[in-house]
Each structure stands twice: as C-alpha cells, then as structure tokens.
Amino acid sequence: MAIAIVTGASRGIGLAIVKRLTAVGITTYGFARQFDTCDLESDLFHKVICDVTDIGELCVAANQIIRKEKRIDLLVNNAGIGVFGPHDTLEVSQIDKMVRTNVTAPFILSSQLLFWLRKSSGTIVNIASTSGFKVQPQGAAYSATKAALLHFGECLFEEARKQGVRVTTICPDITADTGFYEQASFEPTENEDTYILPGCVADAVMNVLHQRPGTVISQIVVQPQRFQITKRQPSS
Numbered sequence: 001m002a003i004a005i006v007t008g009a010s011r012g013i014g015l016a017i018v019k020r021l022t023a024v025g026i027t028t029y030g031f032a033r034q035f036d037t038c039d040l041e042s043d044l045f046h047k048v049i050c051d052v053t054d055i056g057e058l059c060v061a062a063n064q065i066i067r068k069e070k071r072i073d074l075l076v077n078n079a080g081i082g083v084f085g086p087h088d089t090l091e092v093s094q095i096d097k098m099v100r101t102n103v104t105a106p107f108i109l110s111s112q113l114l115f116w117l118r119k120s121s122g123t124i125v126n127i128a129s130t131s132g133f134k135v136q137p138q139g140a141a142y143s144a145t146k147a148a149l150l151h152f153g154e155c156l157f158e159e160a161r162k163q164g165v166r167v168t169t170i171c172p173d174i175t176a177d178t179g180f181y182e183q184a185s186f187e188p189t190e191n192e193d194t195y196i197l198p199g200c201v202a203d204a205v206m207n208v209l210h211q212r213p214g215t216v217i218s219q220i221v222v223q224p225q226r227f228q229i230t231k232r233q234p235s236s
C-alpha cells in the first residue's frame with residue numbers, strides 16, 4: 001500500500017492534497033502544529049502534530065512513520081508561511097521562522113526520506129510559488145525562500161532521477177480559501193478569475209502521480225487568468 005507524507009496538512013493546499021490522496025486509497029501522514037479546524041476524518045489520514053521548524057521533532061516524526069510503515073512513496077513539502085512588507089519592517093524572528101519553515105524543513109525531510117524514496121521509486125513534490133521566479137517588492141525574503149525551494153527541486157531531480165526518484169516543483173500563484181493571507185495586508189479578490197483554489201494545486205499533484213513510469217513532470221505553474229489582489233480589510 002502506498003504511503004505519503006504531506007507537511008502543512010491541516011488546511012489550505014495541504015489539506016486539499018490529503019483529500020485527493022486518501023480518496024485514491026493512499027495512506028497519508030499529515031504534519032501540522034494543530035488540526036483544530038481540520039474537517040477531514042479518514043482511516044487513511046493520520047494527523048501528526050509536528051512543528052517542522054523543530055528539526056529534532058521533524059526527524060523523530062519521520063522516523064516513527066518509517067519504522068511503522070517500512071516504506072515511503074510520496075513526500076509533499078507543502079508547509080509554508082509568508083510574511084510581507086518592506087524588508088526592514090520584518091522582525092528577526094519572522095525572517096528566521098520563514099526560512100526554517102519554507103527552506104530548512106523541506107531540505108531536511110527530503111534528506112531523511114530519500115533512501116526510502118529510492119527503494120519505492122517514489123516522488124517528492126515541493127510546493128514553491130510563482131514568487132520563486134517573479135521579482136516583487138515587499139516579499140523579498142518570502143520570494144527568496146521559494147526560489148531556494150525551486151532550485152533545490154531542480155538540482156535534486158538531476159541528482160535523483162537516475163535512481164528512479166521523481167522530483168516535481170509546483171508553483172501556485174494567488175490561492176484563495178487558505179489561511180495564508182490572514183496576517184498579510186492583501187488578499188485574493190472576490191473575482192473568480194483572479195485566484196486559483198487549493199483543489200487546483202491538488203489536481204496538479206495527482207497529475208504528477210498519474211504519469212506513466214518513465215515520465216516526470218518536473219515543474220508546474222498554476223495561475224489565475226487575471227492578476228489582481230486587494231487590500232485586506234482589517235478584522236474587527
């Protein structure tokens with residue numbers, strides 16, 4: 001039976017991916033710091049409380065799954081946070097947390113699981129962002145973390161392809177119905193052609209998995225038809 005690990009599985013894009021995976025019978029371990037608002041209950045979904053910025057906790061959680069299942073077929077490095085604004089207004093702790101969540105955690109989890117992914121001819125999917133290749137103000141640190149993840153995926157694919165491991169980077173643009181913009185000063189607009197939805201990214205993951213053996217989709221960009229964002233209304 002196929003075994004997947006998805007980080008950032010409690011809501012948004014990660015939860016949409018878990019829903020697709022469990023719907024096709026894939027046993028999925030989802031990592032997040034809490035699952036209080038997560039509406040998915042399934043025998044195939046194992047909720048793992050894990051702060052991915054705590055390297056010790058992350059490695060213990062991964063090793064426990066390996067010890068139990070003795071295989072891993074899919075790793076989705078999805079957990080991510082974005083803090084936006086002029087770079088010198090970001091707090092030191094925010095920058096540190098963003099780098100540890102968006103970059104360090106996927107690098108380490110991939111290294112911990114590669115042995116098992118080689119054994120299963122498995123797949124790593126990194127959820128980066130269009131910010132990883134677009135130049136944009138007020139998001140220098142976030143964009144750089146996503147550029148790092150994007151380049152990491154490209155290099156890792158070259159390294160691991162001869163060993164049968166598929167590595168794919170998905171770059172979503174503005175995605176609505178997530179918690180991502182809760183702290184930001186902007187958010188997706190109401191116009192439905194100006195955002196994509198978590199399910200669109202989950203569909204892209206399934207498309208990667210459905211390729212014939214020997215074919216790898218190494219990069220996918222998912223964007224809305226039009227670019228438009230709106231200033232966020234302060235919550236009352």
Ligand SMILES: NC(=O)c1ccc[n+]([C@@H]2O[C@H](COP(=O)([O-])OP(=O)(O)OC[C@H]3O[C@@H](n4cnc5c(N)ncnc54)[C@H](OP(=O)(O)O)[C@@H]3O)[C@@H](O)[C@H]2O)c1
Nearest residue numbers: 008009010012013033034051052080129174175178179180
């Ligand atoms: N939304 C967009 O417009 C957009 C666009 C491009 C790329 N992305 C990327 O897509 C990914 C998913 O974002 P989303 O939009 O679905 O945001 P979201 O709704 O805020 O979900 C983020 C997920 O990551 C988890 N997470 C955050 N910090 C964590 C930590 N330290 N340890 C464990 N889990 C952690 C959250 O769970 P807990 O808070 O419970 O830990 C949550 O499950 C991110 O990598 C983001 O950069 C998003």
